[in-house]
Amino acid sequence: MPALTWDEICADRSLADLPYKIETNRHGQIVMSPARHLHSRQQSDIHARLAKLSTSGYLLVEAAVQTTEGVKVADVAWGSDAFQEAHAQDETLTAAPDLCVEVYSPTNSKAEMQEKVVLYFAFGAKEVWVCDMKGRLSFYVSPTTVSEVSALFPQFPAQVVGQQ
Structure with missing residues (x-):
């Protein structure tokens, strides 16, 4: 099957009711992650x-961002008022929101x-925040630097609901 554009994937009714989060890789191939409780x-x-x-600003759930490696879908995102104004017409975001949050699933690798x-x-x-299976958050302030607290939301706790 040839690679599909994100708009074609979103319009494909056969993909509409899948119990999976859909992203694409750099080749335009669909990558699915099963949803877990x-x-x-x-x-x-x-x-x-x-x-x-x-x-x-504005909160988003399942924010689709077009990247050089395909469409990646942040589990939760927050964009400033300026970001929202600049990207209000985007079907798929052409830039990442100010804050992107990824929540680990058993199928995710560290890489x-x-x-x-x-x-x-x-x-x-x-x-960028990454939430592990135990609910612990890593607050990335750069691709390689993790802070003990969020710069954007310093009151946010370092732990949310997690696996017992």
């Missing part, structure tokens, strides 16, 4: 906590998550 709980917890802390961190920063993210 813990992943959904962590994603929801992070979104809810960010909603309480953000006084401006895959690190690649996403690098890509989000390369496409304009100011901060």
Whole structure:
């Protein structure tokens, strides 16, 4: 099957009800990750906590970002008012929101998550968070630097709901 554009993938009704998050790789091939209960709980917890802390900007769930390595979908994202104004018409974001959050699933590798961190920063993210299976957050302030607290949301806890 030839590679599809992101718009073609989004328009394909046969892909609409899959219980998977869909991304693409650099070759335009579809990559799917099965949804799991813990992943959904962590994603929801992070979104809810960010909603309480953000006084401006816009929160996103499943934010599709076009990168040089395909479309990557941040589990949770926050964009400033300026970001939202600049990208309001994007079907697929052409830049990464100010904050991109990735939540580990059992199928994710450390290399895959690190690649996403690098890509989000390369496409304009100011901060990237990675949530592990135990709910511990790593606050990346650059592709290689992890801070103990978030620069964008310093009140955000370093731990959310996790695997017992």
